[in-house]
Each structure stands twice: as C-alpha cells, then as structure tokens.
Amino acid sequence: MTRLTCTLALSAAAAIAPFQANAQSADIGAELFMDYCAACHGAGGKGDGDMANLMTVPATNLTILAKNNDGMFPMLKVIHIIDGRTGVRAHGGPMPVFGRVFMSAEPGPANPYGTILESRGRVMSVAYYLESIQE
Template sequence: MHKMVFTTALLMGFAGLSPLAKAQSSDIGAHLYMDYCAACHGESGKGDGDMANLMTIAPPNLTLLAKNNDGVFPMLKVIHIIDGRTGMRAHGGPMPVFGKAFMSTEPGPANPYGSILESRGRVMSVAYYLETIQAE
C-alpha cells in the first residue's frame, strides 16, 4: 500500500511539472530507452529491435499503447511494467526489471532514499519518453 501511495504521489508530482521539465525528463528517457529497451523494442518502439526475432514472445509495438487503451496513454501500467511490478513475461521469462537496474550503485546512510528515488525517476523518464512516441 505504501508503495502505491508513493507512486501515486510521484506521478502527481510529475504531472505538475512544467513543459520544460517534462521535456528534459523525456530527453533523459530517450537516452535510457536507447540503452536499455531499443535492442528488443526497436529504436522507433515498434517491436522490431535486433533481438526481437530471437525472442519466443514478440516485443510489443510501444507506439500503440495509447491507441490500444482508448486513446489514453496508460502511464501507471507502463511504469509497473518497466519497474517489474507486473511480472510481464518475455523471451520465455520475465522481462528485465529495470527498477533495480536503474538504482544508484552508491547508496549509503547519508542518502538512504536516493537510490530508490533515482530508480523511480529513471523509470518515469522512460515512461514519459514512451508517451511522446505514441502513434496518432
């Protein structure tokens, strides 16, 4: 329950960001997407990455997320898939969980929440980027 409240608060905080802050988040998300997601989902997000033909379950076309959800980008669902809370299956096993991959390697007593917040910020940045590549 605590995680859901925190995620909701985080989403509300991002929703109130200025357009410039959202653009910066999307730019960061684009770089993260290219580093972590494009190999499977393709540079354009259409599921045609270099690794796609090696997978037993084809990666979805990420540009159709809003279209397949009555025209509304499913932000919370996307966040849960990226950070691993949904148990999404791919290539015969779980999709890589990027919530942990995005955590800082230097957590410590002076910054006990920094690693978690950094990870969630990166997940949000990728989700905001995905929102920008939705097909009309």
C-alpha cells in the same frame, strides 16, 4: 509590475513547468530507452529491434500503447512493467527489472533515499519518453 501581472506571470510559469520537466525527462528517457530497451523494442519503439527475431513472443510495439488503451497512455501500467511489478509474457515472466538495474550501487551521503529516488526518476523518464512517441 502590478500585482495582477505578477500573479499571471507566476501562474503561467507554474502551468508550463510540468511540461518542461516532462520534456526533459523524455530526453533522458530516450537515452535510457536506447541503452536498455531498443535491442528488443527497436530504436523507434515499434518492436523491431535486433533481438526481436530471437523472441518466441513478438516484442510489443510501444508506439501504440495509447491507441490500444482508448487513446489514453496507460502511464501507471507502463511504470509497473518497467519497474518489474507486472510481468511480461514475452520474457517468460517479468521483463528485466529495470527498477533494480537503474539503482546506483551506493546511496549518496547527503540523502540515503537518493538511490530509490534516482531509480524511480529513471523509470519515470522512460515512461515519459514512451508517452512522447505515441502515434
């Protein structure tokens, strides 16, 4: 291959990689969402989960977050809500702090920061999933 062809191929791969990573994260996020969020927010994220009728404040329709934010998905705000940095009125304070729930009990022997990174990765995966279901 010529140098130009190699450069173009590497550039294309580098440009595509984040989208593939986000898609994989969204798949993982979908599983986490079903396990931790769907009871209130519903399987489709519309706020119609089985527990929603027991709430004093309706569960948020998570499919219109971008629509309600001038068409831009509020990624940082969503992350802060999931990990507990921002409270949610419907829960009488902070939503269940999934940043803590997602942490493993023990750090891995090879990486003492493993649990923190794993927890943040799970929070990001749920956020990417929510971004993927926007109407």
